[in-house]
Amino acid sequence: MKSIRACLATAIVALFAVTFVSLAPAFAVDIPDDDDQDILIRATLMTFNDANLSGNYSVFMAKASKEFQAQFTAEKMASAFESFSKNKVDLGDVVTADYDSYEKARLDGNALVLVGVFKTDDFEVKYNLRFLRNEDVWKVSSINVDATKTKH
Amino acid sequence: MKSFRANLVTCVVALFALAIAWVLPAFAADIPDDDSQDVLIRTTLLTFNDANMTNNYAIMLARSSKQFQSQFTADKLTTAFEKFRTNKLFFEEVATADYDSSEKAVIDKEGALVLVGVFKTDDLQVKYNLRFDDAWKMLGINVDATKKKQ
Numbered sequence: 001m002k003s004i005r006a007c008l009a010t011a012i013v014a015l016f017a018v019t020f021v022s023l024a025p026a027f028a029v030d031i032p033d034d035d036d037q038d039i040l041i042r043a044t045l046m047t048f049n050d051a052n053l054s055g056n057y058s059v060f061m062a063k064a065s066k067e068f069q070a071q072f073t074a075e076k077m078a079s080a081f082e083s084f085s086k087n088k089v090d091l092g093d094v095v096t097a098d099y100d101s102y103e104k105a106r107l108d109g110n111a112l113v114l115v116g117v118f119k120t121d122d123f124e125v126k127y128n129l130r131f132l133r134n135e136d137v138w139k140v141s142s143i144n145v146d147a148t149k150t151k152h
Numbered sequence: 153m154k155s156f157r158a159n160l161v162t163c164v165v166a167l168f169a170l171a172i173a174w175v176l177p178a179f180a181a182d183i184p185d186d187d188s189q190d191v192l193i194r195t196t197l198l199t200f201n202d203a204n205m206t207n208n209y210a211i212m213l214a215r216s217s218k219q220f221q222s223q224f225t226a227d228k229l230t231t232a233f234e235k236f237r238t239n240k241l242f243f244e245e246v247a248t249a250d251y252d253s254s255e256k257a258v259i260d261k262e263g264a265l266v267l268v269g270v271f272k273t274d275d276l277q278v279k280y281n282l283r284f285d286d287a288w289k290m291l292g293i294n295v296d297a298t299k300k301k302q
Contacts, residue, residue: 035248038247039244039245039247042248043247046195046199047198047202049195050198050202050215051211053215054211055214056214058206059203059206059211062206062208063202063205063206092191092195093191095191095194095195096187
């Protein structure tokens with residue numbers, strides 16, 4: 001078991017912005033259609049990947065929800081995602097990868113929750129993303145990515 | 153014709169790093185397979201789009217080739233791509249959009265990989281002409297985004 005584990009490199013990081021209103025939605029929001037969910041997931045993971053590969057989280061921060069921005073700085077992000085950056089984990093293939101599995105999109109209060117798994121040639125990428133509506137646009141309020149190198 | 157044009161917003165910007173060596177290829181690149189080309193095109197355009205959406209070109213610059221970095225600064229890119237921001241020509245849909253057309257990938261006389269094509273999203277037509285070095289880092293970018301008539 002240990003030798004199998006040694007072949008895998010796993011990087012898991014979760015950053016959750018605390019949701020202040022969790023009981024009742026402050027306004028009615030609809031779940032975006034499948035195409036829009038797909039764009040949200042891939043675009044978010046590509047922005048995340050750019051940040052990891054460049055070690056610069058300023059664009060990720062600028063695109064995130066104001067709730068996320070209120071709790072994290074680019075420096076905190078760099079520290080949180082150091083394992084991705086340091087190991088040069090490149091998730092670029094996710095932009096065209098097929099989904100291995102995914103859960104039905106749901107609303108948790110005002111937050112849109114998108115969860116699933118991509119498999120690329122090199123990685124299994126599990127994601128758990130939450131988005132809040134800011135000025136009529138879905139913006140990241142939390143991100144949890146688990147990238148595991150697949151055995152060859 | 154004028155009223156038709158008034159409905160369109162077009163923005164074309166080209167930034168190509170000059171190749172120092174003209175005679176011999178500066179790089180010895182093989183053409184990547186179709187899947188890798190697809191990843192290169194979409195990730196490059198998404199990085200470019202992120203830069204335009206946030207008015208922050210530092211990451212686009214950091215991910216580009218040394219030749220590109222030696223010729224352009226984040227400030228220069230901010231100026232060059234101003235029209236994308238002022239006209240809100242943003243295209244995250246390129247992550248999943250179908251190609252409207254694309255040319256066969258070529259290695260040009262300087263040894264750079266050249267990828268050219270067109271995406272159509274619900275709102276925009278996005279023409280791209282991208283050049284990459286042998287490490288698939290961006291050498292040049294030319295994007296023409298046109299708003300469709302509603």
